[in-house]
Structures are given as C-alpha cells and as structure tokens.
Amino acid sequence: MTTEHLFSIFIHMDLTENITVGAVFSPGEMRPAWFLWRGRRYAVSEVTYAWESREGMARLRHFSVVAGANVYAICYNTHECAWEIRGVEQDWRG
Amino acid sequence: MARIILHADMNAFFASVEQVSNPKLRGKPIVVTGSGHRTIITTASYEARAFGVKTGMTVPEAKKLCPGLMQVIGDNRKYTSACNRIMEIFGRYTPLVEVFSIDEAFMDVTGSCLLFGGGAEIARRIKGDIKREVGLTCSVGVASNKLLAKLASDMQKPDGLTVIEPERISEVMESLPVGELCGIGPSLTKSLSAMGITTCGELGRASASALKTRFGIIGGRLKLMGMGVDESEVSPIGSEEPAKSVGHSMTLGRDTGDKDELAVYVLQLSEMVGRRMRRNNYMGDTVTLTLRYSDFRTFSQSMRFKRPVNDGLDIYLMAMKLFTPFRLAMKVRLAGVSVSGLVSDPMQISLWEDDRKKSSLTAAMDSINDRYGEFTVTWGSLLARHRHKGVIAPAWRPTGVKSVEY
Numbered sequence: 052m053t054t055e056h057l058f059s060i061f062i063h064m065d066l067t068e069n070i071t072v073g074a075v076f077s078p079g080e081m082r083p084a085w086f087l088w089r090g091r092r093y094a095v096s097e098v099t100y101a102w103e104s105r106e107g108m109a110r111l112r113h114f115s116v117v118a119g120a121n122v123y124a125i126c127y128n129t130h131e132c133a134w135e136i137r138g139v140e141q142d143w144r145g
Numbered sequence: 146m147a148r149i150i151l152h153a154d155m156n157a158f159f160a161s162v163e164q165v166s167n168p169k170l171r172g173k174p175i176v177v178t179g180s181g182h183r184t185i186i187t188t189a190s191y192e193a194r195a196f197g198v199k200t201g202m203t204v205p206e207a208k209k210l211c212p213g214l215m216q217v218i219g220d221n222r223k224y225t226s227a228c229n230r231i232m233e234i235f236g237r238y239t240p241l242v243e244v245f246s247i248d249e250a251f252m253d254v255t256g257s258c259l260l261f262g263g264g265a266e267i268a269r270r271i272k273g274d275i276k277r278e279v280g281l282t283c284s285v286g287v288a289s290n291k292l293l294a295k296l297a298s299d300m301q302k303p304d305g306l307t308v309i310e311p312e313r314i315s316e317v318m319e320s321l322p323v324g325e326l327c328g329i330g331p332s333l334t335k336s337l338s339a340m341g342i343t344t345c346g347e348l349g350r351a352s353a354s355a356l357k358t359r360f361g362i363i364g365g366r367l368k369l370m371g372m373g374v375d376e377s378e379v380s381p382i383g384s385e386e387p388a389k390s391v392g393h394s395m396t397l398g399r400d401t402g403d404k405d406e407l408a409v410y411v412l413q414l415s416e417m418v419g420r421r422m423r424r425n426n427y428m429g430d431t432v433t434l435t436l437r438y439s440d441f442r443t444f445s446q447s448m449r450f451k452r453p454v455n456d457g458l459d460i461y462l463m464a465m466k467l468f469t470p471f472r473l474a475m476k477v478r479l480a481g482v483s484v485s486g487l488v489s490d491p492m493q494i495s496l497w498e499d500d501r502k503k504s505s506l507t508a509a510m511d512s513i514n515d516r517y518g519e520f521t522v523t524w525g526s527l528l529a530r531h532r533h534k535g536v537i538a539p540a541w542r543p544t545g546v547k548s549v550e551y
Contacts, residue, residue, distance in 0.1 A: 100166035100280065102226035107518035113223070115166040122167045140167055 064139045070125065072134040083114055086125060088136055093118035113137070147311060149264040150379065151252040152286045152294035153271065155231070156303035158248035159224050160190035163217045165280040174211050177219040178204060179396075187219060191303055227279055232382075234274045238267050243379045251291050253379040265308050272306065289314075292375035295327045314373040319346035326370055336360070337367075345371045391427060392483025393417045400439045400476035404468075407436075407477060411468060412461045413527055414482040419457030420519070423511060427487045428453035432463040435481035438474065445481075446471075453488055456507055460484060 071087040085094050099122070100115040109130035116123050124138035155161065159177040164170045174193035178184040186207055189198040196211035208214050228247050235242045238261060241253035254267050261267050264287040275281055284305040286297025293314065297307040309317055323345055324334040340359065342348050348371025356364030369375070393414045401407060411434070422429065433447040446467045454460060464482050495501055513522045520527065 097168070099168060100162070102223050102230075104222040104226060107514065107521065108516045109518075113226075117168060122169065140169070 064141070066136050066138055068136050070134050070136045072125065072127070074127075081112065081127070083116055083125060083134075086116075086118075086123075086134070086136070093123070146255065147289045148253060148255045149258060150288055150291055150294040151254055151264060151268055151271070152245075152288075152291065152298045153231075153235070153250050153252070153268075153283050154285075154295075154298045154302075155248040155281060155283045157188055157190050157194070158227075158281070159188040159219055160193075160217075161281050162224055162227050163219075164190060166223075167217075170215060170217065173215055174198065174213060175215045175217055176204065176207055177217050180218045184396075227281070230279050231275055231281075231283075234271060234278065237274070238271060241379045241381045244382060249295075251294065251379045265306065268306050268308075272304075290373075290375040291377055291379065292327065292370060293317075293373055296321075296325065299325070315346075318349060318371065318373045319344065321345040323348055323371070328370065329367075333360075333367075342371075345373070347371070349373075387489065388425075388427065388487060390433075390483045390485035390487065391418055391422050391425075391429065392433070392481060393421075394435060394479055394481030396479045397477065400478045402473050402476040404473070407480060408465065408468070409526055409529075410480045411464050411482060412457075412524060414480060415461035415464055416457035416520075416523065416527065418482050418484055419455050419460050420511070420514070422455040422484060422487075423507070425489075427489055428455045429484035429487045430454070431484065431486040432460055432467070433481075433483045433485065434464045434467040435479075435483070436468075436471070436473075436477050437479035439476045439478045441478075443479075447485075449486065453486065455484075456503065458503075 072083050073085045074083045095116045097117040102113050104111045109128050111126045113126040122140040125136050175190045176186045177188045186202050198207040239252050239254045239257045243251040268285040282304040284298045284302045286294040288294040288309040293309050297309045300307045323329050353368050430450045430453040435445045437443040510522045
C-alpha cells in the first residue's frame, strides 16, 4: 500500500476561547511557552510570527505558534490581561 | 547635489507573511484571498507564480494552472501590523518616507548618507532589519529619483538590491520597454507604439511637440520619463493632500436583489463612513451611492446636502433617497457609500435641541466603540451585519483618514 496521500489541505478553524498560557518574559519580549486548551496542555515548540492589533482600547498581541503537528493562533489582550485561542491550522491528508 | 532615493517593495507581501506565520506553507504554492466564496486572489507566493498564478485570478482559475495550490484566507490586520513595523524600520534611516501602498515605500536618504553610509549601504541595513525583525524579504532599488528607484527595485525579485548609478541611466533606459516604467500602462504603451516608440531610449529622443500634440500636457513629462528624469519629491507621511472623499464599499456575501437586505448594507457602509469622518474631524455635503450588478455593470449616483454632515444615520438617509427610487435591473454584487465635499475641523453648533441631542448620542456611541471596538453599540438592524474581511484598498495608508482598521 502506498504511503503517498491523495491530497493534503489545511483546515482552518476560527475560534474565540479563553485559554491559560505560560509565557516567558524578557526585556521587550513575551514568548508563550505552553498553553492549556480544552483540558490538554500544548508545549509551544516555535513562535513563528507575532503581530499587534487593536479592538477598541484593547491592544492585542497575536502569536502564531507551533505545537505538535499544528499551528495555533493565540493572542494576549493587554486590556483584560487574558489569553485567547483564535484559530487552529490542521494539516488534513486524504 | 544628486538626490539618493530608495524604493522598497515587499516580495509577495501577504503570501510571505502567511508563509512566515505557518511553517507548513513555506516553499509551497499558496494564494491569499478574501473570505467570500467569490473572492479573487490578492497575492500569490513566488512558488504559485511559477505556475502562472496571478493576482486578480479566481481560485478555480488558479487551481487549473496549479492543482496543488493552497488557499489562505487573508487577515488584513496582520498585514497592516507588518506594514507599520516595516515603516518604523524605514523611519530609523530617514524621516522622508512616502508610503506608496501597503507593500511599497519611497525614502529620500540624501541627508542620511553621512550617518549610515551610501544609499546601497542603507538599503542593505534596511533589508537586514526587516528580515531579522519581521522575517520578510524585500527588493530595494537605489537611484537618483523615484522613477528610477522603482524601476531598480523591479529589476531583481525576490530579495534584490539594485543600484542605478547616474552614469548608467542612459545605458539602462536605451533598450528598456516603455511599459516597464511606473505610470505607463498598457493603453499608453499601445499609443506610443503607434507612434513608433517602444523603448525608453526612443521615448527620450522623441519630439516633445509631437508627444504634446498626441498626449496633451503629459507629453512633456513622458519625454522626461524616457530620459530617466523625475523631479517629484518624496512626500513624507503626514504631508499628503487633504482627503477629497471618504468611502467604503463591500462585495456582498451573495448577489441579492432584495432591497431590504441591500438597505442593511447601505446602513452599515454609512456607519463606517461616518465613523471614519468623525475620527478624522471631517464633514461632507455630498453623498454618493455605488451599486455593481452581478454582470459587473456599475452605477453611481450623488446627492448634495444643504449642510455638511458626518453622522452615519444622516448619510444613510441621504443614500436611501438615492437608493429607494432605483429600479434594480438585476441582482447586486457590490455596494458602496462615499461622502465628498469635505470640510475639516467643523465647529458649527446646532441651534436646535434635537440636533444637539443626536450629536451627544453619536458622541456617546463613538466613545463606547472607541473603548470596546467597532459596532459594540450600533443599530439593531446591524446585529446581523456583514463581517467578511475586505480587500485592502490601494489608497490605504498607516495613518490619517486613509488608515482603515479591518
């Protein structure tokens, strides 16, 4: 049986759920190290991108992070001091 | 003293941001699109371009060329954030930064060369800073004017650095096709070709009077362009001409001929326009409603107020005066509302109590929406408003009335 997949697509899930995050702070930098989502702990192996946006007065610091096989979009709301998960990119092979 | 101008062009900007964000997309043919099912491609990665995929194609068209193509729905806030970071990097080397579009900028570094080295050295530093801090590559052109700097940045993509020294200008221009110059599009290229002019060398040697006879006032400018001459200044952020109009348009989630449904779009657009006008202290007295049918025929109608306004409801009511008698010939795919005849810093206080109450209500709503985000408090009929992520307008700028938060 061949190991080749017939096709591969990304499934993007938009979410807005509060999560618990462990982050490492160094001068001028904040890096998420792990997060708890739906009862499971995800270790962040790489922060691939970080960017900022505003929602009203709140400044949101967004991170694209790799944990396991998937890429997650999480963000920190500086106004509410809360972390949210905003999306998951899952590689799905058929 | 010869000027030193840089033009920086981010390579496949939106697609590159997505490839940096998601390691699984790196090295793959990807396209960035809007969120609607009828959306078009806003950016293709270089891997997708190798298959012939281009901006403006539909996704099915692109997939015919590149069956393994991956589609990413763009997030404009991510790209405007990256643009702001990149502009901040440019600002370290000169205050004279002109944002040409979300992924292009001109810099006049004539006065900075003593501090940082020559134009090429500044270009190298900028490229290094952007790669290190934002993770992206760009192509930079260095020349003595904006026309040549832009031409230079186009010569080596991706991740290029091209210098056109003053002594090489004639050599570079001689055999360069006229259509390669910024500002000479397909139509002008065709007209020049009909005059026997196909290269910049020929354009530079052409008779100024013949060009003026054929093209009017721009004829003289065309000749200078052919010679590689461009005296235009780099217009730094904040020195732009005052806005002439404020508008928003959106491609609808689906084509519709239901006038009640369309009225909700018109209200949403009117609120967006009014909010941006108030934030930038503008009022305007002319409302324009634009509708595009499903066959892409587009109509605009305008009406002038007796007095300038910037309240979303006033704009909506005027737009509805245009829309209500309109007999739709077919379903509509795009709607737009804009206000022109702008005056800035209006200080008129109404004599009528009802108007003052309405102004207070609007100010209170603005205050809440400033604090908690757009449309936190709005009309009940907008609770089910359209939320699709729009395409960044070419006129977008990082600050001022042209700055739109998506």
